[in-house]
Amino acid sequence: MSQPKTIFEKIWDKHVVKHADGYPHAVFIDRHFIHEVTSPQAFDGLRKRGIGVFNVSRTTATADHNVPTKDQHLPIKEALSRHQVETLRKNCAEFGVELYDLGHPFQGIVHIIGPELGLTLPGMTIVCGDSHTSTHGAFGNVAFGIGTSEVEQVLATQCILQYKPKTMKIEINGKLGKGVVSKDIILYIISKISASGATGYFVEYAGDAIRNLSMEARMTICNMSIEMGARGGLIAPDETTFNYIKGRKFAPQGAAFDKAVEEWKKLKTDADAKYDTVLTFDAADIAPMITYGTNPGMGMKVTDRIPTANELKEINEQVSFKKSLDYMGLEQGSQLLGKAIDYVFIGSCTNARIEDLREVAAMVKGKKKASGVEVWVVPGSKQVQEQAKKEGLDKIFEEAGFELREPGCSACLGMNEDKIPAGKYCISTSNRNFEGRQGPKSRTFLASPLSAAAAAITGRVTDVREFEKQ
Amino acid sequence: MSKEKFITLKSTAVPIAVENIDTDQIIPARFLKATTREGFGDNLFRDWRYDSNNAPVSDFPLNNSAYTGKILVAGKNFGCGSSREHAAWAIYDHGFRVVVSSFFADIFRNNALNNALLPVVVSDQFLNELLETIQANPKNEITVDLENQAISFNGKKESFDINAYKKTCLMNGYDDIDYLLSLNNEIREFDKEHA
Secondary structure: OOOOOOHHHHHHHHOEEEOOOOOOEEEEOOEEEEOOOOOHHHHHHHHHHOOOOOOHHHEEEEOOOOOOOOOOOOOOOOHHHHHHHHHHHHHHHHHOOEEEOOOOOOOEOHHHHHHHOOOOOOOOEEEEOOHHHHHHHHHOOEEEEOOHHHHHHHHHHOEEEEOOOEEEEEEEEOOOOOOOOHHHHHHHHHHHHOOOOOOOEEEEEEOHHHHOOOHHHHHHHHHHHHHHOOOEEEOOOOHHHHHHHOOOOOOOOHHHHHHHHHHHOOOOOOOOOOOOEEEEEEHHHOOOEEEOOOOOOOEEEOOOEOOOHHHOOOOOHHHHHHHHHHHHOOOOOOEOOOOEOOEEEEOOOOOOOHHHHHHHHHHHOOOOOOOOOEEEEOOOEHHHHHHHHHOOHHHHHHHHOOEEOOOOOHHHOOOOOOOOOOOOEEEEOOOOOOOOOOOOOOEEEEOOHHHHHHHHHHOEOOOHHHHOOO | OOOOOOOEEEEOEEEEOOOOOEHHHHOOHHHOOOOOOOOHHHHOOHHHHEOOOOOEOOOOHHHOOOOOOOEEEEOOOEOEOOOOOHHHHHHHHOOOOEEEEOOEOHHHHHHHHOOOOEEEEOOHHHHHHHHHHHHHOOOOOEEEEOOOOEEEEOOEEEEOOOOHHHHHHHHHOOOHHHHHHOOHHHHHHHHHHOO
């Protein structure tokens, strides 16, 4: 009998085209997503070498990072942004790559559209010049972010040179408490193991608390794998996965689908397979989470107080810790609960799927946002936007005073027009609270869509469990 | 396509004694709009280097004329966050050829290696001593010897790991695509079998 393997190893090993002595693995890539920011220099590289794209049917492009989320039918106002999106257009036309451009019914954040179009499937290798490519791992595939030189490698050869990462299993068992959702699970894990705790590893999330999650919720977890340094994170596929994929535009259909499911069912870790590291957490210990600092590892239960420098394990961390709190304008040892906020951002590849918008709408229906708070709801894709309208969520948001915008990365990264002003506090469903991430000197509290929605109504950092009692 | 070759480097260094420096600090997203690889150095550490009025922040090491050289020395978990290769380009474009830290994020390390920028991983203790030494005497020179995989200053020396393949690439100015293109026939075959 062959050596027992983890699901990660099964997929990885199957995609190694060549492993020559002294060389990294040449890994075949089934699906390549590209966007306007990290691809132009890669296409230039192809031109310089005088070569084309290896297999255009394996590459899909969209415009997301640099696009406005208002008046998308008009030309992009900012010249450099417009140039970058136009460059993507030209490159895709010249090299024959399918582009879901602004205005296309499939346009959206690259990690939202792949799954919703059925381009993301179990067992695949998937890359994109974006660190949140780990999102796709929710379908039981090996998906990870790459740099532009690697984008060029994949365009040129459909392969990437990589060393095989170590494997880590993170198991969450038990039942989640009220008001606790998948965003809280991943913020909790990162707060426990730090922003570098999984560097060098590929993570598999397991346990019944993970198994019981919807595909949307699983994507939120895999999405933030990179925030603990992991190369990627995946969840073995099951009936929830297959049901989500069934009937999607580019997924196998009919008999081909049934045949594919039979193969996908084999994608699980063998009983005796060994991981390099195993971590286990109890779902009952997880509460609604919030970050207080400037990396995603600086998170806590919303009812906790911020630690003091003296409570840190390593003396070396103290300088960075103080710098971080200074940036955030927060005191050591203080509580965030009740802290007034200025902005609420519900969006990004972490939490801008239809399920996220439904949860928010259900919570705020018939309520009004607090005065002085600006609330942006930015759907992850054109399809999410249309679906939200079809379900009447747009009306609920409008009545609540929330602004429903057009799809894009928006205020997640302070690159497009949507920025949080200097010094302002934003409770955000995105993935990073780095200094300036949402705009120069902006201050970010990462939280779940539920916590963000509750804060939008109260105008303060709120324990969603208390909010729901009202 | 050939890149600049790296063999050994003797240089003074610039210390940034902060941990978890993410790629949004190295190059903020609003400066990622160029469609070429050049010119990112001007905005390296933009929001730490300049205040909101675009005036240089005097105590930031890159603005301190005492600190010069081609080596950047930084705290643990350098380059975490976004996969933007622009971070490696910005550091290189600014004139650095080596980054020393006690821990690098994966994607940044790959991006650096793909751009003739050498990431050198040292022990926490060596890093602390190095930072203190540079801060005490910015004229102190550091030697990074890739062939022998050693970094030294003031009689202190530590060896560092680097993958043999990447070392060969750096020393000869090779890049990964040259190698992958040589596998073209095998990859075509694989693609057909996995259609």
